[in-house]
Amino acid sequence: MNKKPLILVTNDDGIKAPGLRKLIDIMRDLGDVVVIASETAQSGMAHAVTIRTPLMPRLIKKEDGYQEYVTNGTPSDNVKLGKHRLLGRTPDIVVSGINHGSNASINIIYSGTMAAVLEAAIDGIPAIGFSLMDYMPDADFSHVDEWIVKITRKVLDEGLPEGVCLNVNIPRISAEPVKGIKVVKQAKARWVEEFEERKDPYGRSYYWLGGRFVNGDSRPDTDEKVLAGNYISVVPVRFDFTAHEYVDKLKFD
C-alpha cells in the first residue's frame, strides 16, 4: 500500500516559471506529485474561472509518482480540474507557487496563486500558497527549501482548521538568513493606483496600470511588518467574506 501523500502543485506564473520548478523539486521529496499548471502566466487573474471555452489539459510528463499537466485555464480551473477529474482521488494537500512576487496584505485579492489555494480550501483540502518577495523572473529561491518543507510537513501531519488555508510569504534572499516564521494578520495596506496615460498614434488616450504600494498599518503583527524584519509571514486565510461583526448591527427596516 502506498502511504505517500498525494500532492497537487500549481501556480499562477505558468508552467515554465522557476518558482514552480522549485516547488515541484521540494514536493517530490515529500510525496507523489501531480502538477497542473497553465501554459501562460496568469498573474493578476485572481479567482477567474473559464466558463466560455472548454479546458484542454495535456499530460506532458509521467514518471513513477509524478505527473505533469499543462492547461489553457486559470489557477482556479487547474485546481478544479485536478480535484474533480485528473487526480482520481482527492489530494492530501494543494500547494501553489512559488509566486514570483508578494502576495502579502492586499495583494491576496488579485492573486491567482492564492485563488488556487482558496479553491482547494472550499472543498476542505489543506492548501498553502508560497510567494517570494521578489517578482523578477530570475529570482533566487535557494534559501526557501527548509522553510517550505517545515510548513508543508506540519500541515500534512496536522491538517488545518475547517475553511482555513495558508498564505505564506518569504523574504527575498539577503546577506542575513531568514530569522523564522511568524503567524500574523493581513496588513491594511493598499495600492495607490497611478495610471500612466499615453496617446496612441491617433491621439486617443490609453492607460497602463502602475501604482505605488502604501502600508499605513503600524501594528506589529502583520505580514508586511514581519517580512520587513526578515521573517516568513504565515497568514491563516478563510473564504468566508462576511464581516460578522456587522451582521447584527446593520438594519434596513
Add this chain to the structure above:
Amino acid sequence: MNKKPLILVTNDDGIKAPGLRKLIDIMRDLGDVVVIASETAQSGMAHAVTIRTPLMPRLIKKEDGYQEYVTNGTPSDNVKLGKHRLLGRTPDIVVSGINHGSNASINIIYSGTMAAVLEAAIDGIPAIGFSLMDYMPDADFSHVDEWIVKITRKVLDEGLPEGVCLNVNIPRISAEPVKGIKVVKQAKARWVEEFEERKDPYGRSYYWLGGRFVNGDSRPDTDEKVLAGNYISVVPVRFDFTAHEYVDKLKFD
C-alpha cells in the same frame, strides 16, 4: 453648488446588459452618474486586473449629470480607472450590477460584480453589489426598484463601516412580492464541480465546467436561506481575508 451625489456604476455582464441599464435608470434619480463598464461580458473574472495590455476607455455618451464609458478592462479595472482617472473626484458611492445571476454564498469568490465593489471598499468608498437570482439575459427586473433605492439611499446617508461593503442578492420575480430585507451571513455552500468530458475530432479530451450547487448550511441567518424565503439578502463583506481566530493558535516553532 451641486449637492447631488456622484455615483459610479459598473457591472460584470458588459455594457449592454439589461441589468446594468436598469441600475443606471435607478441611479440617475439619485445623483450624477458615471458609468464605466466593459465592452464584453466579464462573468467569472473575479478580481482579475489587466497588467499586460493598456486600458482604452471610450466616452460614448455625455449629458448633463451623466457620462458613459466603455472599456476593454475587467470590473476591477473599471473601478480603478474611475476612481483614479476618469471621475475627477472620488465618487460618493460605487454600485455594481444588477448581476444576471446569484452572487450569494460561495459565488462571491468568482464574482466580477463583487470584485468591483471590493475594489471601491479598499479605498474607503461605500459600495454595493446588486444581483438578481436569475441568470437569464432577459431576466425580469421590474420588482427591484424600490429595494435598490432604499438600500442605496441608506448607504448614501449613513455610509458604511470602514473596510465593509455590501453584497445584495434579490429573489427572482414571482407571484408573491418580496417580503423585505435581511442582513445575514454568507452561506457555507459550494459547487460540486462536474466537468463534462468530450472528445475533439482528434480524440483528445476537453472539459466544460459545469457543476451542481450544494447548500449544506442549515443556519437560519444565511443569504441562501433568506433568499429561499423570498427575502432580499444583504451580507456585509470585508476584504480582510485573515482568519483572525487562528492567528494566535497556529504555531510553527
